[in-house]
Amino acid sequence: xxxxxxxxxxxxxxxxxxxxxxxxxxxxxxxxxxxxxxxxxxxxxxxxxxxxxxxxxxxxxxxxxxxxxxxxxxxxxxxxxxxxxxxxxxxxxxxxxxxxxxxxxxxxxxxxxxxxxxxxxxxxxxxxxxxxxxxxxxxxxxxxxxxxxxxxxxxxxxxxxxxxxxxxxxxxxxxxxxxxxxxxxxxxxxxxxxxxxxxxxxxxxxxxxxxxxxxxxxxxxxxxxxxxxxxxxxxxxxxxxxxxxxxxxxxxxxxxxxxxxxxxxxxxxxxxxxxxxxxxxxxxxxxxxxxxxxxxxxxxxxxxxxxxxxxxxxxxxxxxxxxxxxxxxxxxxxxxxxxxxxxxxxxxxxxxxxxxxxxxxxxxxxxxxxxxxxxxxxxxxxxxxxxxxxxxxxxxxxxxxxxxxxxxxx
Amino acid sequence: xxxxxxxxxxxxxxxxxxxxxxxxxxxxxxxxxxxxxxxxxxxxxxxxxxxxxxxxxxxxxxxxxxxxxxxxxxxxxxxxxxxxxxxxxxxxxxxxxxxxxxxxxxxxxxxxxxxxxxxxxxxxxxxxxxxxxxxxxxxxxxxxxxxxxxxxxxxxxxxxxxxxxxxxxxxxxxxxxxxxxxxxxxxxxxxxxxxxxxxxxxxxxxxxxxxxxxxxxxxxxxxxxxxxxxxxxxxxxxxxxxxxxxxxxxxxxxxxxxxxxxxxxxxxxxxxxxxxxxxxxxxxxxxxxxxxxxxxxxxxxxxxxxxxxxxxxxxxxxxxxxxxxxxxxxxxxxxxxxxxxxxxxxxxxxxxxxxxxxxxxxxxxxxxxxxxxxxxxxxxxxxxxxxxxxxxxxxxxxxxxxxxxxxxxx
Numbered sequence: 166x167x168x169x170x171x172x173x174x175x176x177x178x179x180x181x182x183x184x185x186x187x188x189x190x191x192x193x194x195x196x197x198x199x200x201x202x203x204x205x206x207x208x209x210x211x212x213x214x215x216x217x218x219x220x221x222x223x224x225x226x227x228x229x230x231x232x233x234x235x236x237x238x239x240x241x242x243x244x245x246x247x248x249x250x251x252x253x254x255x256x257x258x259x260x261x262x263x264x265x266x267x268x269x270x271x272x273x274x275x276x277x278x279x280x281x282x283x284x285x286x287x288x289x290x291x292x293x294x295x296x297x298x299x300x301x302x303x304x305x306x307x308x309x310x311x312x313x314x315x316x317x318x319x320x321x322x323x324x325x326x327x328x329x330x331x332x333x334x335x336x337x338x339x340x341x342x343x344x345x346x347x348x349x350x351x352x353x354x355x356x357x358x359x360x361x362x363x364x365x366x367x368x369x370x371x372x373x374x375x376x377x378x379x380x381x382x383x384x385x386x387x388x389x390x391x392x393x394x395x396x397x398x399x400x401x402x403x404x405x406x407x408x409x410x411x412x413x414x415x416x417x418x419x420x421x422x423x424x425x426x427x428x429x430x431x432x433x434x435x436x437x438x439x440x441x442x443x444x445x446x447x448x449x450x451x452x453x454x455x456x457x458x459x460x461x462x463x464x465x466x467x468x469x470x471x472x473x474x475x476x477x478x479x480x481x482x483x484x485x486x487x488x489x490x491x492x493x494x495x496x497x498x499x500x501x502x503x504x505x506x507x508x509x510x511x512x513x514x515x516x517x518x519x520x521x522x523x524x525x526x527x528x529x530x531x532x533x534x535x536x537x538x539x540x541x542x543x544x545x546x547x548x549x550x551x552x553x554x555x556x557x558x559x560x561x562x563x564x565x566x567x568x569x570x571x572x573x574x575x
Numbered sequence: 576x577x578x579x580x581x582x583x584x585x586x587x588x589x590x591x592x593x594x595x596x597x598x599x600x601x602x603x604x605x606x607x608x609x610x611x612x613x614x615x616x617x618x619x620x621x622x623x624x625x626x627x628x629x630x631x632x633x634x635x636x637x638x639x640x641x642x643x644x645x646x647x648x649x650x651x652x653x654x655x656x657x658x659x660x661x662x663x664x665x666x667x668x669x670x671x672x673x674x675x676x677x678x679x680x681x682x683x684x685x686x687x688x689x690x691x692x693x694x695x696x697x698x699x700x701x702x703x704x705x706x707x708x709x710x711x712x713x714x715x716x717x718x719x720x721x722x723x724x725x726x727x728x729x730x731x732x733x734x735x736x737x738x739x740x741x742x743x744x745x746x747x748x749x750x751x752x753x754x755x756x757x758x759x760x761x762x763x764x765x766x767x768x769x770x771x772x773x774x775x776x777x778x779x780x781x782x783x784x785x786x787x788x789x790x791x792x793x794x795x796x797x798x799x800x801x802x803x804x805x806x807x808x809x810x811x812x813x814x815x816x817x818x819x820x821x822x823x824x825x826x827x828x829x830x831x832x833x834x835x836x837x838x839x840x841x842x843x844x845x846x847x848x849x850x851x852x853x854x855x856x857x858x859x860x861x862x863x864x865x866x867x868x869x870x871x872x873x874x875x876x877x878x879x880x881x882x883x884x885x886x887x888x889x890x891x892x893x894x895x896x897x898x899x900x901x902x903x904x905x906x907x908x909x910x911x912x913x914x915x916x917x918x919x920x921x922x923x924x925x926x927x928x929x930x931x932x933x934x935x936x937x938x939x940x941x942x943x944x945x946x947x948x949x950x951x952x953x954x955x956x957x958x959x960x961x962x963x964x965x966x967x968x969x970x971x972x973x974x975x976x977x978x979x980x981x982x983x984x985x
């Protein structure tokens with residue numbers, strides 16, 4: 166869906182004003198990879214000294230550009246300049262040898278055009294799979310892209326990477342430190358399916374903090390667990406999911422992985438973008454937070470929370486504003502993680518629904534049904550077994566999801 | 576849905592004629608547990624000497640009658656008579672202490688009425704959860720049930736245990752042995768959700784074979800893996816799933832767990848009933864077989880097959896008759912089991928769709944789209960890594976599923 170068509174009912178009202186990040190310039194262009202009449206390539210140029218870290222899909226059928234990024238991300242040297250190039254319309258996934266050749270061609274061309282080493286150029290592709298990527302259309306745009314690089318063009322970049330997204334996704338925060346202010350800014354795409362194939366989430370974060378590559382990697386790997394790895398739309402995993410973070414050091418403010426304010430700011434920003442992805446979930450009409458406490462471990466809590474968030478029966482009940490707590494009990498039971506039926510407490514918002522192995526004596530179906538009419542719903546489960554906890558976010562499962570995904574190519 | 580309303584489009588044309596099994600008598604009755612104007616309780620009386628074995632849901636939030644059955648099923652002594660009693664309309668799940676008391680009351684009443692030991696009476700309940708089971712309505716029917724016991728009443732029993740099923744499920748086979756013929760007959764219920772809560776599959780098998788309880792248990796546990804544990808409608812797991820098998824020995828034909836003909840007959844019968852459950856999947860319009868070969872192990876093959884069969888993106892594509900092989904690649908990638916992208920071969924029926932990490936050169940989208948119009952679809956994946964294999968069965972994910980489950984209580 167192109168920008169300008171109907172936004173998700175759960176979308177933020179406006180795209181935020183994103184300030185420039187020192188050491189980063191953006192450009193976007195219409196290469197005609199698949200879409201016509203819109204930008205479909207974005208280029209980010211990163212100043213010498215920029216540390217780049219990232220996390221990637223765990224899929225065993227990863228796309229060619231993901232494999233290329235993963236090979237390069239361990240490179241901790243960041244003396245030279247760097248670049249990120251992303252196209253929409255074609256995912257370059259399941260494209261055999263030609264897929265690797267396309268990545269190689271794009272990487273070489275960007276490296277030559279910006280005079281940066283090839284192992285400092287990172288690429289992503291999102292869109293149809295199984296079709297060769299017409300990489301010549303992308304490289305043909307490079308002179309124009311480089312000529313158009315500008316510190317203020319990040320909003321255009323956010324538009325260029327969209328596929329089935331109904332709105333562009335961006336977020337920003339400033340972190341105050343004793344040495345000065347650090348800027349963190351990010352864009353993302355992802356909503357569910359991409360014509361004709363799979364959900365892909367792409368996230369690009371930029372900061373002017375001065376931080377080593379290993380520290381940046383440690384931080385983003387850890388924070389990813391409670392943000393992008395804590396959301397689900399339909400339980401399916403893309404072959405192309407990519408998150409890259411670039412720290413230019415332009416602010417001169419030195420940050421380590423343990424810096425409280427920076428951690429907090431980066432976490433907030435990542436969570437904001439992750440929530441925007443859920444809010445653009447295909448067919449989504451409700452935004453759902455699932456909180457699990459009292460588990461034997463945090464991992465157990467997340468297993469339960471994801472079992473609830475991924476259950477088609479739970480998600481359809483929410484779509485129908487049905488306070489169907491029995492389906493929550495079912496999802497906990499099937500998750501495989503430890504649970505004692507008679508110790509469970511289940512709440513919808515502040516309403517205690519079930520406790521001591523049975524429906525709460527004070528609960529009424531009308532109360533639950535009234536709560537379920539909200540556009541944002543919080544489901545809490547306490548297991549009373551230990552101190553493990555986790556929170557995940559999802560959306561409901563509606564006729565809209567079926568329509569988008571069953572009828573896409575027909 | 577009561578019998579007589581519209582059957583699933585994938586249902587068998589008729590309920591099969593099920594012959595009597597020596598040593599078993601059935602009765603059913605309208606106890607008014609929840610449904611009105613239909614039978615909702617079935618009783619099976621088993622002759623002295625009957626071995627009873629079973630398999631149960633792995634849920635951590637199992638219902639009271641399941642926990643009771645599990646406690647009793649290890650009892651290998653089978654000198655006395657036995658009984659199975661099942662009600663529909665109320666699952667007696669998540670009902671706290673009162674749930675255990677209801678089971679106890681029913682078990683005691685059946686044991687007294689049939690003069691069998693309490694630990695030889697097995698019960699199941701299916702229907703709403705979280706509501707106390709009005710067990711008095713069931714026990715009040717016992718004199719009439721016992722008076723009505725008859726070897727030919729199994730079809731009525733199959734009707735009495737239905738909840739949201741659109742058709743009753745039964746199957747039968749004869750096994751020829753050198754000592755004579757053995758009869759195996761079974762009934763099942765299950766389709767997806769049960770008002771207002773969860774999918775429950777109940778299966779009761781009866782045979783006149785003479786087989787020890789440990790042999791019967793070993794056989795049914797093993798065969799369950801490739802039959803009822805190889806089907807999925809929506810990836811959700813009931814708190815009440817129960818399979819019981821009773822071997823009366825009335826044929827006088829001695830069978831061991833390794834008897835080829837009996838294994839084969841029982842496997843065929845269990846698979847038939849398992850397929851009938853999938854064919855009654857909520858909203859199902861297509862019956863789907865997923866075959867995985869060439870995995871590192873059978874377990875890996877099943878992990879891949881279930882990832883494909885449970886993927887909402889795969890299931891919606893099938894609903895839309897979309898030959899979307901990219902979603903198969905995605906599901907394999909996310910399953911967590913070993914796979915090499917460039918070694919995969921994917922087929923729709925006999926049509927090779929993808930091989931060597933790319934779409935097959937001979938494949939055309941028209942060919943795939945034509946195949947996908949079939950009501951029965953076979954998806955085959957070869958991983959070319961080893962000799963592990965598995966086959967699972969599922970149905971598509973349609974607007975019907977959303978309508979049934981999102982709008983159930985509204």
